[in-house]
Amino acid sequence: MHFELTKDFIAYLKSLIEVQDVEKILECFSDAHPADIADILEQLTNEEANYVFLQFQPSVEASILVELEDEQLDRLLTVIPAEIIATDLIEKMDSDDAADILQTLPERIKTEVLAKMSDKEQASDIADLLDYDEDTAGGLMATELVRVNKNWNVQKCILEIRKQAGEVDNMMNVYVVDDDDVLVGMLPIARLVLAGESAVISDIYDDEVISVPTSMPSEELARLMDKYALLVVPVVDSLNRLKGRVTVDDVVDVIREEAEKDYQMQAGLTQDVDDNDTMLRQTMARLPWLFVGLLGGVLSSRVIGVFEDDIARNASLTLFLPLLAAMGGNVGVQSSSIMVQSIAGGTLKLTSIWMKIFREFLGGLLIGVICSVVLFLYNWLSGNDLQLTSVVSFSLLVIIVFASLFGTFVPLALEKCKIDPAIATGPFVTTTNDIVCCLLYFSIARSLLI
């Protein structure tokens, strides 16, 4: 049940593929969940993965496809004819999974696959889904659900469920609509079980149902389902007509991707990369922010250039330059991360932006004073030059206060301009801080040490 992927297993599997021992290969996978099979395929070469994949029954193939990463999916689908994709694979999937997979195909093949599907109603449902923006409730929803008219009785309702039973996974509720297909409520299946066969739906359904429009952005949908602890939510169009339903497992992916995006941003990566990705892909994800850092470093070298004579006269000015730059960077990232998380989590206190800045000023002052005093005591106790010690400690205070304010302000400003505030936690704030830090430190040194 809980499949454990090991190096030995992969080696054994590769040896079976080598000698094309189909029977033993399939034996390896006899108990595996499609999600496990997908994980295993990711560890093989393209040729090996394609070879193994094609040994499965179409229904298993369909469930594996749903679990694959986009790259692997692309590679697999190019070796399978459109007709097979249409009738053996896509038709066996839920509409939302089918749409997701078609989405990854080139336009021409997508159209070909849809045209070759034998279930025209399903093809039309999927084509409709493809029209929604991927990052909205419409793009996430599945059209498989049980809809019943509020004027029906329980018996007719059960007949309808019987008709659609095979199609809908995780059925908890049936959705109640009026004659115009407008969503008016829902009926938990458990209540249906308990009601008499002749009971009329309109007497037993629940008219307080949270629904979302097809256009709702997926992050907002994720927050809503999380907040109200919904396992499934019906999706309606602008006339409130029932179009589909989103289950929370689809939204979990959105929540995780959202968190990962912020994490990558903070780490200075422009794409979702992991250990498994090619070196080229990793390098492309890393270089953009590194160039920003390079530019920032060049600018700070210009700033320091202005003070080169001061340094020549007093080389010990350099001693604490990395300390000041690092502390400025750390404080700035802390401040912006707190803001970004508050914005993302919706826990931003309802005070004005200036109130927040003022509060951060006090917070920065507190942290700055503590750090400066600690640094001063260290320098004083280790018998460093008292004048330099004072300059460095005072600069640290100023830099920390600046970094907190700047780190707080930038995400709030980005949010106001409808730009993702998470950008602020990337190397952008750190780089700016480095430049300003050099400027502040050497200016303070020049005015106090002369």
Next chain:
Amino acid sequence: MHFELTKDFIAYLKSLIEVQDVEKILECFSDAHPADIADILEQLTNEEANYVFLQFQPSVEASILVELEDEQLDRLLTVIPAEIIATDLIEKMDSDDAADILQTLPERIKTEVLAKMSDKEQASDIADLLDYDEDTAGGLMATELVRVNKNWNVQKCILEIRKQAGEVDNMMNVYVVDDDDVLVGMLPIARLVLAGESAVISDIYDDEVISVPTSMPSEELARLMDKYALLVVPVVDSLNRLKGRVTVDDVVDVIREEAEKDYQMQAGLTQDVDDNDTMLRQTMARLPWLFVGLLGGVLSSRVIGVFEDDIARNASLTLFLPLLAAMGGNVGVQSSSIMVQSIAGGTLKLTSIWMKIFREFLGGLLIGVICSVVLFLYNWLSGNDLQLTSVVSFSLLVIIVFASLFGTFVPLALEKCKIDPAIATGPFVTTTNDIVCCLLYFSIARSLLI
């Protein structure tokens, strides 16, 4: 339905509280979901929040409590007598929510509340739940579920559901056990609806059910439910006896908290803090890593001290110090973040640690060469001293390669030692990089420039 929290609304509400206009206050909340009410209470002072809370019906109070943050919860529960907590609030909650809330109370009050509950069976269930570690499947599960014996027929099964109907939310399946209460399978409610009343459970149930042990750590549970797209999973003890069930909404919190923890670590925060927290709490979360940064900065000042004469002779050595330190830090954080995400996401390629290090060496070399060439070209074109330019560019290459290797190695080593690898993305790697960077740069400069 979608409640929008505004400053105006809060101001209006505060004015109503001022004049104790209970009727209008309750009117404000007439359509609000308990999760919305909890959000609103968070924006009030303690006295205001307590006052408003006590105006609601006990059943509404119970659902609000479930949604509150721990701090606010503590403040509220201290003003409510144990007996009221027991009979009016705890008894109206699902067992898992009740256990979570009791968990936040002092030991003495917890015992008192449990003793005062009138539903002794529920009290015993909750007491059992309190014995599980909070961060395991046992700590997350609710005991409310419908269990049926595999020898029963559908009619008896429906009677059982009727008995427990009110208690179980989001009912999708009933769980099938044998005479020893051992979980043998599950039965989707939809299938129950379609079967005849005389059908025997053992003929229609599904014996392939993924269950988890009570001891499974919550992060592992979260990964499992996410991977297999489970909305609900049964929890069993070591004899495979059915103990409870976990729904995915509880696990979503785990996923989000996990992601937030990594994010905070990367930002150099030791606790989950947001804009709403007191300045003291924020400062306490920020200082520990800042002290690490301070210590690192002091050590790097010692390293630079060794080279003070070189700097006095050639002040322009300082120009590119911030650039080198920043680039080392950025590259290091990128490398460790990629590793941490791969470890967390389970997408680590099954190769040896040395293979990974070698691969990262090549990757670091590629990035290092690109950045060094760019920096060299800039310096050359802007007519900087060619000798210094060469030293800086070569140092950048060495520092980038070191930072990639170090950033890759540390999380892998931490993981081997069973320490959370996410620590590596915090200021730890950056700080070490700063020190090593100074050492490498000035050593290279001394050997090449003399």
